[in-house]
Amino acid sequence: MSACCEPQGYEKVFDHRGARRAAARYARSGLTTLPQRTLELYRDGVIHGETLLEIGGGIGDLEIEMLRAGIDRAVCVDMSTGYDAVAARLLAGSGLAGRVERRTGDLVAHPDVAGPADLVVLHSVVCCYPDARALVTAAADRARQYLVLAFPKNTWWMRAAAPLFNVYPRLRGSDWRFRVHPPADVVAAATDAGLREVRSERFVFDHHLVFAR
Template identity: 60%
Template structure:
């Protein structure tokens, strides 16, 4: 469970209702772009490993698909407890509950929550956390081989949209905010931990990058 020092009110934004909607969308349409490309990059050998740690794993759909693709073990650390019921059902329905561990808490503040894994994944997480450097440093420290990351591009129109996006959580008295972090700062935090970028691709909104350990 989240501790008193962790961001408050995330469950107001990432609610059980949102989790059920995400699960219904996944059952109908499959993975969204960044998770789908992650599985494809795993399948084509861009990165590899037997275990995955996903920070901000949501309903766990990516973990399900990576386990199906050949990974042996998965772990998730999710800030909001509201996803757990929907995620548990997906794992049980896929027959994979015994190969996945789900934990809740603020990973940036409590990196000891998770054991190291061959691959660490963060999709649509950096944009939800104020201290991106701390989050990415903790994630990179847990990556034995690779880190896979998606994050918003630094466009003028996304920067203009962010304050509008943040009106709703302010009204709900939630600590959650949408952030556009500097790409230079993101890369610096990961590279300082001994990983280098080996793959990058884009949509109009997001970057998707794969980093490999050099040490």
């Protein structure tokens, strides 16, 4: 996807209010299920590396926890600037600001926004982007060692729910849509980029997959 047709209006959906809610939840109960699983795999030595690239990292809570767990440096790329203020406050509070870089951009339309990292992760991001293959290919190309992808299962009830999730962005005039991409397409994009699937877990709503180079 070229910059000419990159989706617009993500800021209207992923905004400051959502960021504040996410930060309150993080303060109350820590990471949500899928990033928490990635953190556990890192702590258990199932995945490793010194550098982390998170695409669609939201408030950047995973970066903070991964640095505390042993990652050396992290980059967080997000298309929306709506999370930036909250992310900066959390990072400053953690005392880890010098080790995380935050960048704004669509990884597909603006490939220069991020270089390679040992570990590349996308939690609930593939479902937010129209071209799953392009996004996963761009992420996989940057993964020196591991790629973690967590995305919704392709069940009938998930597909049925998608139009409901999309009422709000339509009303707000945003291009953002919740999408249930076929898992086979997501996996094929990663394996075609030279990675192999080494772990697959199923949660109630999502797949959590690990690929290695």
